[in-house]
Amino acid sequence: MSKTIKIDPVTRIEGHARILLDCDDAGNVNEANFCVNELRGFERILVGMEAVTMPQVTARICGVCPTAHHLVAAKALDNAAGVEPPPAAKLLREFMYMGHYIHSHSLSLFVLAGPDLVFGLDGNLATQNIVGMVEADPDLSKKGLRLRSLGQKINETIGGRGIHPVTAVAGGISFSLSDGQFKRLQELTGEAVELVSELAGKTKTLLFNLLDKNPVLLDKLNSESWYLGTVQGGKLNVYDGGLRAMDNSGATQPEFPATAYKDMMSERAVKNSYAKEVYLNMNGGEQMYRVGPLARINVADSMETPLAQQEFEKFKNDFGTPCHNAVLQMYAKLIELVYCCEKANEIINHPDLRGETRVPADFKGSRGIAHIEAPRGTLIHEYDIDDRGIIRAANMIIATQQNTAAINHSLKEGANNLLAETGDETLLNGLEFVVRCYDPCLACSTHAIGRMALDVEITRKGQTIRRVRRK
Amino acid sequence: MSGDKVRLNTEWLCDCGGCHVAIVDLHEKILQVVENIEIQKCPVLTDVKDYPEADVGILTGSIRTEHDRHAAEEMRKKCKTIIAFGTCAVYGGLHGAGLAHTSEEIMDYVYKTTPTTKTDFIPDSDITGLEHVVTPIDEVIDVDLYLPGCPPHAHFIFESLSALVEGRTPKAGQDTVCAGCKRTMKKTEVAEIVNSQDGIAEDDVCFLSQGYICLGSVTLDRCLAPCPNHGIMCTGCAGPTMQILSEPNHDIRTEVSERMARLTKIDKDTIISHMEKSAKTHYAYAMATKMIGNKPTFLIQQWIADVEAGK
Numbered sequence: 063m064s065k066t067i068k069i070d071p072v073t074r075i076e077g078h079a080r081i082l083l084d085c086d087d088a089g090n091v092n093e094a095n096f097c098v099n100e101l102r103g104f105e106r107i108l109v110g111m112e113a114v115t116m117p118q119v120t121a122r123i124c125g126v127c128p129t130a131h132h133l134v135a136a137k138a139l140d141n142a143a144g145v146e147p148p149p150a151a152k153l154l155r156e157f158m159y160m161g162h163y164i165h166s167h168s169l170s171l172f173v174l175a176g177p178d179l180v181f182g183l184d185g186n187l188a189t190q191n192i193v194g195m196v197e198a199d200p201d202l203s204k205k206g207l208r209l210r211s212l213g214q215k216i217n218e219t220i221g222g223r224g225i226h227p228v229t230a231v232a233g234g235i236s237f238s239l240s241d242g243q244f245k246r247l248q249e250l251t252g253e254a255v256e257l258v259s260e261l262a263g264k265t266k267t268l269l270f271n272l273l274d275k276n277p278v279l280l281d282k283l284n285s286e287s288w289y290l291g292t293v294q295g296g297k298l299n300v301y302d303g304g305l306r307a308m309d310n311s312g313a314t315q316p317e318f319p320a321t322a323y324k325d326m327m328s329e330r331a332v333k334n335s336y337a338k339e340v341y342l343n344m345n346g347g348e349q350m351y352r353v354g355p356l357a358r359i360n361v362a363d364s365m366e367t368p369l370a371q372q373e374f375e376k377f378k379n380d381f382g383t384p385c386h387n388a389v390l391q392m393y394a395k396l397i398e399l400v401y402c403c404e405k406a407n408e409i410i411n412h413p414d415l416r417g418e419t420r421v422p423a424d425f426k427g428s429r430g431i432a433h434i435e436a437p438r439g440t441l442i443h444e445y446d447i448d449d450r451g452i453i454r455a456a457n458m459i460i461a462t463q464q465n466t467a468a469i470n471h472s473l474k475e476g477a478n479n480l481l482a483e484t485g486d487e488t489l490l491n492g493l494e495f496v497v498r499c500y501d502p503c504l505a506c507s508t509h510a511i512g513r514m515a516l517d518v519e520i521t522r523k524g525q526t527i528r529r530v531r532r533k
Numbered sequence: 534m535s536g537d538k539v540r541l542n543t544e545w546l547c548d549c550g551g552c553h554v555a556i557v558d559l560h561e562k563i564l565q566v567v568e569n570i571e572i573q574k575c576p577v578l579t580d581v582k583d584y585p586e587a588d589v590g591i592l593t594g595s596i597r598t599e600h601d602r603h604a605a606e607e608m609r610k611k612c613k614t615i616i617a618f619g620t621c622a623v624y625g626g627l628h629g630a631g632l633a634h635t636s637e638e639i640m641d642y643v644y645k646t647t648p649t650t651k652t653d654f655i656p657d658s659d660i661t662g663l664e665h666v667v668t669p670i671d672e673v674i675d676v677d678l679y680l681p682g683c684p685p686h687a688h689f690i691f692e693s694l695s696a697l698v699e700g701r702t703p704k705a706g707q708d709t710v711c712a713g714c715k716r717t718m719k720k721t722e723v724a725e726i727v728n729s730q731d732g733i734a735e736d737d738v739c740f741l742s743q744g745y746i747c748l749g750s751v752t753l754d755r756c757l758a759p760c761p762n763h764g765i766m767c768t769g770c771a772g773p774t775m776q777i778l779s780e781p782n783h784d785i786r787t788e789v790s791e792r793m794a795r796l797t798k799i800d801k802d803t804i805i806s807h808m809e810k811s812a813k814t815h816y817a818y819a820m821a822t823k824m825i826g827n828k829p830t831f832l833i834q835q836w837i838a839d840v841e842a843g844k
């Protein structure tokens with residue numbers, strides 16, 4: 063290890079992070095590390111708080127996916143109390159979640175990755191952002207932003223707030239829809255379904271253009287790994303279902319419930335990052351795996367809604383199972399975006415939506431475990447609750463954390479290909495692009511969206527021999 | 534680059550990112566804002582890497598690492614007006630509850646105690662050091678305007694940005710969350726505190742009247758009261774009212790207990806004792822600020838330690 067390249071920090075992802083590359087004398091990358099610089103320590107902070115506030119408190123772990131934490135916390139309290147929320151409550155929670163997914167996937171596709179799609183990887187940095195994108199492609203940008211708004215408004219109408227929603231409680235949902243709220247949801251959902259069918263084709267075209275222009279991405283980003291996602295009757299589900307793992311050859315493993323997670327998963331701290339790595343304990347070893355849209359599409363047999371199913375079939379036909387290519391995460395996300403709009407439209411027309419929303423739920427002196435598919439992957443919460451209703455112990459497995467090992471692996475491959483062939487700027491953009499394909503959210507795994515100074519430091523035997531800064 | 538536009542920098546310190554999403558959540562109104570504001574540095578939206586000179590600087594999040602401290606200082610140097618935006622920036626925020634623990638305690642728990650962690654060491658090399666406690670930004674740099682809220686409601690964000698564009702002082706009401714709550718306060722015969730898990734409250738009567746602890750009356754309204762209007766007690770996420778901040782002998786538990794004791798048959802001391810036993814919940818968002826932490830009535834670390842020791 064004689065040369066270290068630091069990229070500090072990676073921008074346009076949710077978080078403060080940087081990349082460290084350790085090279086040998088020949089310039090080959092021995093080890094790549096995606097480093098997370100922030101830690102808030104929620105698992106410890108939650109201890110001593112009233113369990114009843116967990117859905118609100120844990121939402122604050124992440125302003126980018128608060129609804130995932132909010133809902134999984136409520137599900138963990140249901141589990142501790144041993145109750146099933148009534149049908150209307152389940153529908154409302156899932157509806158709120160579809161709103162959140164529409165917001166989160168639109169933000170990711172149109173705001174964070176959008177500039178790469180519109181301008182390519184060698185675009186002018188000064189305009190390679192959402193403002194430049196609005197000027198270059200106003201139709202796509204405005205519709206993409208509008209779709210995000212619609213999702214967030216659905217989330218807000220059911221959750222009470224868009225960011226850090228409040229209405230999911232142990233045993234259900236804390237209120238019933240008024241006629242006015244119901245009508246508003248009908249309008250928001252209708253518009254979302256219309257918009258997504260317009261946007262899907264265009265976004266897909268841009269993505270495939272990008273891949274055509276950068277064949278290296280499609281050829282070289284095929285790191286093999288296992289996958290983990292959630293299915294219900296074999297169909298992709300983000301709110302509830304069984305956890306299904308798939309090995310790197312595409313063989314699925316028996317589904318397991320969240321309550322078995324401690325046997326199935328191992329966390330490992332790493333020296334130079336606050337984010338721990340997670341492995342699946344399967345086939346007699348610790349398996350590196352990925353979660354998130356690509357993982358979910360890989361492990362699912364089919365989709366629940368018609369348009370999403372069409373896209374799903376195209377995806378499977380073109381890229382097979384499992385698809386290891388990290389760049390196609392964006393396509394997977396697009397399929398899920400279509401699914402969420404269609405699913406929201408199904409729920410608004412469901413006859414049970416306006417029924418009873420809450421049952422009593424006493425979780426004192428109990429332990430609750432639940433999972434949900436956060437936009438970026440499987441999320442697990444566990445609480446140990448005492449006789450007064452106070453949290454005594456808490457544990458969480460976060461989506462981005464589970465991808466850390468795979469991100470490092472992809473970075474190593476990407477860097478080895480890019481280092482030899484290209485100049486600094488393309489290397490930097492290329493590595494950032496690799497990381498953004500995984501769409502890591504560091505607010506969750508510890509902290510911060512960021513596009514800041516990019517700093518590459520190349521050292522040999524402890525001495526800096528070269529430094530490249532991008533302003 | 535237009536000369537008359539207000540130049541804006543934003544930066545994100547230790548927080549969840551929700552405050553930046555809240556700015557995007559101005560939805561259609563964001564176009565009105567962008568007409569008059571030139572967004573220079575802004576995580577998520579632009580690629581500006583350093584800190585350009587600006588008229589307004591929005592800082593979200595609190596100080597947790599050396600990086601956060603440095604970023605706050607750079608923003609102060611380059612921005613004429615600094616807004617502490619969101620509860621983390623103003624009061625330390627929810628992770629300010631880390632105040633009750635040392636960094637070592639938090640690290641030990643996260644990296645050595647959690648059941649799924651198989652390693653037994655704490656990451657140390659080549660990452661930014663954690664500071665000992667979480668610090669609200671005005672203890673590090675001078676702040677010109679405060680906009681608490683977790684996150685602040687779009688209504689207040691739009692008003693403050695519009696005011697800055699128009700060169701006037703933002704209208705910032707001193708109402709409590711109760712002002713926007715549709716529930717009715719009334720005297721009741723309720724004789725015991727009800728924990729949320731032990732009952733489901735009526736929809737239109739004040740939570741305090743029904744025996745549930747709600748912080749609406751001691752919390753500044755920067756949210757338009759979504760919680761009590763959706764069946765949820767206020768948890769104080771926008772931080773305390775001026776009355777509580779400015780009066781040494783008033784605090785969250787003394788105020789809530791007085792009001793609740795008047796509305797019900799529950800004894801004031803019973804309520805105070807109950808709130809001390811769940812101090813980590815009731816002081817969660819603002820315990821890191823000296824305005825709360827230095828009160829003569831304030832023994833939060835003791836209360837939390839007692840609860841954890843099973844007292």
